[in-house]
Amino acid sequence: MTASPLDIRVQDIDHCGIVAGICDEMELVEQINRLLGSHPQEIINVGQVVKAMILNGLGFVSAPLYLFEKFFIGKATEHLLGEGIHPEHLNDDRLGRVLDKLYSFGLTEVFVTVALSAARKFGVKMDSLHLDSSSFHVDGDYTLQTPIDIEVQRAGRFLLATNVLDASELSDDDVLIEYKAQQSTERGFRFLKDPLFFTSSVFLNSPKRVAASAMIMGLCLLVYSLGQRALRQALDRAKKTIDNQLGKPTAAPTLRSVFQCFMSIHLVSVAQSKQITNLTSERHWILNFFGAPCRKYYLLC
Structure with a gap:
């Protein structure tokens, strides 16, 4: 028997299956539900709403980011988020209340808990933490006493500091290497400044929601960075490549x-x-170079 057109449904997945995985x-x-709690009668819990926001945030659509149901219209929402979840459940009111709840619990605690857990699961070494001192300043009037002072100032010297005082544990060269490694992290934040992350003012009507939305954007960066790192590591282990946008093989896409x-x-x-x-x-x-959680959304496992 031929299926009726009414029995056929076509929904977009695109790269959202990778992000969801x-x-x-x-x-x-x-992790989110463990921190903020959930209720069995909820159609969509807090953790699923946060996942939906990340799917939206990493949607890279050619329009400003709108964290509401319109993004999910036409997408395989139930397949990506859970049985019984539809676009209408991701309305402004629900998203706004989740942002309020995240803020009330503590944005730093939520982010750090999720990030540390994810780092352990993905095998990320946490040998050092970087302190960005660009916001530090010293008030007062200072006069350069000699031409040597002027030349030192022109040289653009800067200070690198560490709380590891044992040189046998962390040498000066190691400090410099760690500092230079920070650049890869800072490059990751470029996409947070992308116009695609211009959020809707419909539900960001308070400083608290703006702050919570910024934390969600940080989670987007975390997901993106972990996914890219895992892909490159898998390619390196297999000694394989994939084609880049120009059709040339690369092991670091x-x-x-x-x-x-x-x-x-x-x-x-x-x-x-x-x-x-x-x-x-x-x-x-x-x-093939992504984990089973990603492949399952494409019905490969």
């Missing part, structure tokens, strides 16, 4: 280029049967 591997939803490669992938549901369309051999090859 990384969130799952981090146990993001479980950006996650954004992978996202762009996954445009126009759909979940097709016919009665009780589901299948993924447009999963080309190239896309299938790329997914």
Whole structure:
């Protein structure tokens, strides 16, 4: 029997399956719910709302970021977030209340708890923490006494400090290496300044919600960085490459280029049967280097 058009549903997945899989591997939803609590009668719990915000934040749509239900219209919302969850459940009121709840609990505690747990799961070494002192300043009037002082000032010297005082544990060269490694982290924050992250004023109507939204953007960066790192490590272990946007092989792809490669992938549901369309051999090859939590959204495991 041929299926009626009414029995066929086509929904977008694109790269959202990769983002959702990384969130799952981090146990993001479980971590958030453990901190803020959940109720069995909730259609969508706090952790799932935060996951939805991250999916939206890393959607890289060609329009300002709107954290509300319109982003999920046409997407495989239930497949990505959980059974029974539909776009209308991600309305401004629900998102606003979740932002309020995150702020009331403590944004720093939420972020640090999630980040430390994710770092452990992804095997990220935490040998050092960087303190950005760019906001530190000294008040007062100072006069350069000699031409030597002027030349020192022109040289643009700066101070690197550490609380590890044992030189055998951390040498001066090691301090400099750690400082230079900070650049990779700072580059990651560039996309937080992207116009795509211009959030809707509909529900960001208070400083508390603005602050909570900034924390969500930090979680977006965390998910993005962990996903990119895991992909590059998998390629390195396998001694394999994937093609970049120019069609040239690379072992160090950006996650954004992978996202762009996954445009126009759909979940097709016919009665009780589901299948993924447009999963080309190239896309299938790329997914080999992501974990099972990502591949399951493309029905590969």
